Amino acid sequence: xxxxxxxxxxxxxxxxxxxxxxLFARKRLFSFGVPGVILAYLLYVFFAFDVPxxxxxxxxxxxRILVADSYxxxxxxxxxxxSGQIRVAIxxxxxxxxxxxxxxxxxxxxxxxxxxDLGRGQSARIDNGAVFLTVPGYGVIEARSTRNGVSVNIPxxxxxxxxxxxxxxxxxxxxxxxMIVTRTRIDVFRYFLGWELFxxxxxxxxxxxxxxxxxxxxxxxxxxxxxxSNLQGMAESFWRNRIWxxxxxxxxxxxxxxxxxIGTFGAALIALPLAFLSAHNFTPxxxxxxxxxxxxxxxRGVDGLIWTIVLSRAxxxxxxxxxxxxxxTDTGSFGKMFSEALENTDKKQVxxxxxxxxxxxxxxxxxxxxxxxxxxxxxxxxxxxxxTRSATIIGAIVGGGIGLLxxxxxxxxxxWEQVAYYIVLxxxxxxxxxxxxxxLRRKLIKGTDTxx
Amino acid sequence: xxxxYMPAQSGIYTAYMAQTQRxxxxxxxxxxxxxxxxxxxxxxxxxxxAGGFISGLPQILDFPAGLVSEAWERIDRMPGHLATFFPSxxxxxxxxxxxxxxxxAGGIVLALLSTRGLALWPRLIPLFRRxxxxxxxxxxxxxxxxxxxxxxxxxxxxxxxxxxxxxxALGKLFSEVAENADLKPVEGLASVGAGWFQRMWLGVMxxxxxxxxxxxxxxxxxxxxxxAILGFVGAGGIGYDLRxxxxxxxxxxxxxxxxxxxxxxxxxxxxxxxxxxxNKISAVEH
Numbered sequence: 057x058x059x060x061x062x063x064x065x066x067x068x069x070x071x072x073x074x075x076x077x078x079l080f081a082r083k084r085l086f087s088f089g090v091p092g093v094i095l096a097y098l099l100y101v102f103f104a105f106d107v108p109x110x111x112x113x114x115x116x117x118x119x120r121i122l123v124a125d126s127y128x129x130x131x132x133x134x135x136x137x138x139s140g141q142i143r144v145a146i147x148x149x150x151x152x153x154x155x156x157x158x159x160x161x162x163x164x165x166x167x168x169x170x171x172x173d174l175g176r177g178q179s180a181r182i183d184n185g186a187v188f189l190t191v192p193g194y195g196v197i198e199a200r201s202t203r204n205g206v207s208v209n210i211p212x213x214x215x216x217x218x219x220x221x222x223x224x225x226x227x228x229x230x231x232x233x234x235m236i237v238t239r240t241r242i243d244v245f246r247y248f249l250g251w252e253l254f255x256x257x258x259x260x261x262x263x264x265x266x267x268x269x270x271x272x273x274x275x276x277x278x279x280x281x282x283x284x285s286n287l288q289g290m291a292e293s294f295w296r297n298r299i300w301x302x303x304x305x306x307x308x309x310x311x312x313x314x315x316x317x318i319g320t321f322g323a324a325l326i327a328l329p330l331a332f333l334s335a336h337n338f339t340p341x342x343x344x345x346x347x348x349x350x351x352x353x354x355x356r357g358v359d360g361l362i363w364t365i366v367l368s369r370a371x372x373x374x375x376x377x378x379x380x381x382x383x384x385t386d387t388g389s390f391g392k393m394f395s396e397a398l399e400n401t402d403k404k405q406v407x408x409x410x411x412x413x414x415x416x417x418x419x420x421x422x423x424x425x426x427x428x429x430x431x432x433x434x435x436x437x438x439x440x441x442x443x444t445r446s447a448t449i450i451g452a453i454v455g456g457g458i459g460l461l462x463x464x465x466x467x468x469x470x471x472w473e474q475v476a477y478y479i480v481l482x483x484x485x486x487x488x489x490x491x492x493x494x495x496l497r498r499k500l501i502k503g504t505d506t507x508x
Numbered sequence: 509x510x511x512x513y514m515p516a517q518s519g520i521y522t523a524y525m526a527q528t529q530r531x532x533x534x535x536x537x538x539x540x541x542x543x544x545x546x547x548x549x550x551x552x553x554x555x556x557x558a559g560g561f562i563s564g565l566p567q568i569l570d571f572p573a574g575l576v577s578e579a580w581e582r583i584d585r586m587p588g589h590l591a592t593f594f595p596s597x598x599x600x601x602x603x604x605x606x607x608x609x610x611x612x613a614g615g616i617v618l619a620l621l622s623t624r625g626l627a628l629w630p631r632l633i634p635l636f637r638r639x640x641x642x643x644x645x646x647x648x649x650x651x652x653x654x655x656x657x658x659x660x661x662x663x664x665x666x667x668x669x670x671x672x673x674x675x676x677a678l679g680k681l682f683s684e685v686a687e688n689a690d691l692k693p694v695e696g697l698a699s700v701g702a703g704w705f706q707r708m709w710l711g712v713m714x715x716x717x718x719x720x721x722x723x724x725x726x727x728x729x730x731x732x733x734x735x736a737i738l739g740f741v742g743a744g745g746i747g748y749d750l751r752x753x754x755x756x757x758x759x760x761x762x763x764x765x766x767x768x769x770x771x772x773x774x775x776x777x778x779x780x781x782x783x784x785x786x787n788k789i790s791a792v793e794h
Contacts (some may be wrong), residue, residue, distance in 0.1 A: 073587045089740075094609055096607075097605070097609070098606060098609065098610070099608040101602050101605075101667075104602060105602070105606075105662070105663045105667065106662075107662050107664060110659055110660070110662065110664050111662055113659070114658060114659050114660070115658060115659075115660070118656075118657055118658050119658045120693025122654065122657065122658065236702065310557065311553070314549050314552060315555055316761070317546075317549055318546065318549050318550050318553060321546055322546065322550075323544075325546075353776065356775075357772050357775050357776040357779070358768075358772055359733050359771065359772075359775055360737070361733070361736055361737045361740060361747065361750075361771075362771065362772075365750075365754060366568075366571055366572060367568070369567070369569065369570065369571035370559070370564040370565070370567040370568040370571065371557055371558070371559045371560075371561065371564035371565070371568075372557060373557075373558050374553070374556055374557030374558050374559075374560035375553040375556050375557060376550070376553040376554045376556070376557035376561060377557060379553050381548070439681055445645075445647045445712065446647075448647045448649060448650075449647055449648070449737055449738075449741075452649055452741055453737075453740060453741070456556070456557075459649065462649075462650065462653070463649075463653065463741070466653045466654070466657060469657065475654070479646075479650050481643075482647060482650060483642060483644075483645045483646055484645075484647075486644075486645035487641060487642075487645045488644065490624070490641075490644075493688065
């Protein structure tokens with residue numbers, strides 16, 4: 057019982073009941089009202105964003121292509137029916153065309169005709185502008201590509217594959233394979249699991265070798281290329297892979313981290329002296345303080361997006377523009393946070409240093425910096441990690457770093473395995489920066505009891 | 509007295525001074541290396557940029573000046589532009605708000621499932637932690653661009669993308685808060701036979717909700733900026749309008765100026781409101 061209730065007569069339960077009931081009613085209203093309001097808002101958003109219409113418009117074919125392409129690749133066998141020439145190419149790309157002596161074992165080419173094994177008993181035979189597709193349990197689909205159109209012979213029967221047919225185009229979907237016949241070409245392709253040519257592209261002497269063969273080569277003295285050791289050759293071959301461009305991708309990742317690094321630490325270096333000028337216990341001038349604070353607010357409020365646009369008009373696209381945009385925004389954030397930290401410093405240490413006859417610089421160096429440094433470092437490192445992510449987005453706008461590669465790969469709408477590769481790399485990069493900055497933070501702040 | 513201690517003291521003194529000097533040298537070298545690293549990185553970035561730093565510096569004000577002069581010439585149209593772009597602004601704010609709400613809900617679930625002592629399936633804690641790490645590491649733009657390919661442009665891809673990232677980011681912070689929650693109410697509820705959901709809703713949430721709310725407000729500030737940026741890569745809202753006016757170039761700068769004003773005012777106002785309430789929440793706590 058408190059002292060107050062000892063002097064006043066303590067109220068009975070009956071006296072308190074109305075108040076308690078009011079409290080309960082309020083709590084009940086609150087605990088049902090808040091979720092209700094949130095739900096109502098989400099319902100409003102649901103219709104404001106036209107989610108029902110979106111579900112109808114959603115292109116699930118795209119989703120299927122995307123998912124299938126991200127973990128598998130296809131190899132095309134294509135005949136140009138005007139010249140009769142047949143080529144075998146990964147993803148149908150010029151960069152992935154198989155040279156004649158390296159043809160995969162499921163394709164046999166003989167002049168203008170080819171035998172193609174499509175797996176699971178399915179096979180196709182291309183014969184100078186005509187194609188015969190054998191499907192087990194069904195029969196043979198015959199198609200002929202001529203200048204006037206595509207003539208087909210599709211027998212009825214059980215297990216008929218999905219066929220999409222018009223005068224000028226025939227598409228047959230098989231199990232793990234597909235055939236497209238148009239007026240000018242016959243295109244048969246087969247899906248395979250995995251990212252083909254990820255390690256070495258076709259022109260590399262190390263293409264098509266198994267891991268044990270590669271290890272054997274790396275250890276042997278017999279050089280594939282006399283000019284350099286096998287290990288070096290492999291590394292160079294991998295680095296210059298023409299399809300996956302590992303070297304360029306690594307550069308792009310480096311560029312993204314570079315943007316975040318310059319932006320974050322440059323901003324910290326600029327904000328540090330400015331923060332002293334805008335903290336009331338270090339700068340008595342009200343005008344300077346007020347002016348600087350508004351500058352910080354302005355830098356933060358304008359936001360990275362607008363800075364990016366303004367700066368890319370002056371400096372053109374590239375990583376420096378992105379770095380400067382991050383730098384400007386973060387100067388505002390750091391200035392505000394640093395000056396708040398400086399205002400919370402303990403005066404006693406400064407007074408102690410002053411009592412030994414130290415001048416202003418020495419007082420700051422030994423009385424203030426040791427107090428605020430752990431806080432500053434922790435904030436700067438946290439921002440470094442978060443800016444790695446922002447640099448990906450800003451890179452997509454200013455045209456630098458991995459963000460640019462990612463948007464390009466998505467815009468072409470066919471290299472989804474590369475999109476998947478970039479996404480994995482971005483996630484790994486951010487996680488790496490996260491644990492690195494966390495490690496550094498613990499390392500630098502160790503032994504100080506700042507409570508962070 | 510002083511003479512007596514002098515030899516020992518001077519030995520310590522010189523050793524101390526030597527140590528201090530060495531430490532100073534090391535930190536000096538470290539600082540120098542850091543500054544050199546910063547300068548050289550800047551030079552690399554500049555060499556890969558279309559325009560140089562020095563040559564671009566005089567032009568830095570050209571665009572803002574053009575913007576202001578064009579906006580000033582047609583100042584009479586400004587209220588009209590502000591009204592035109594206001595619905596887009598509302599859409600941007602809606603993206604941020606909805607994704608913060610959905611993300612926070614996901615974050616709460618993930619946080620409770622990955623906090624020791626509260627988790628429903630203690631063995632699966634590492635799984636939920638990794639999930640949060642991956643969600644947190646995914647930049648919004650990645651999910652947004654992939655979803656735009658499937659769903660088409662508009663606010664929903666941006667909302668899903670930001671919500672996923674928010675769930676990861678808030679989940680980690682929430683889980684740190686929930687770790688410090690008092691377990692007594694939870695045990696009390698368990699003793700009367702409450703299920704996991706009831707224990708969390710009635711035993712944990714009342715303890716942690718002020719902190720959760722504070723983090724959620726901070727996230728809302730961040731998400732407004734994110735939704736504006738995502739609009740610029742095609743996900744609706746005011747960022748999309750901004751990109752359209754920018755690609756039209758000269759002659760539309762008065763519209764761009766209107767969007768800049770709307771965006772700036774919104775960010776500042778939301779920052780102010782949110783920091784006001786966050787201060788209020790932390791004042792109640794202490």
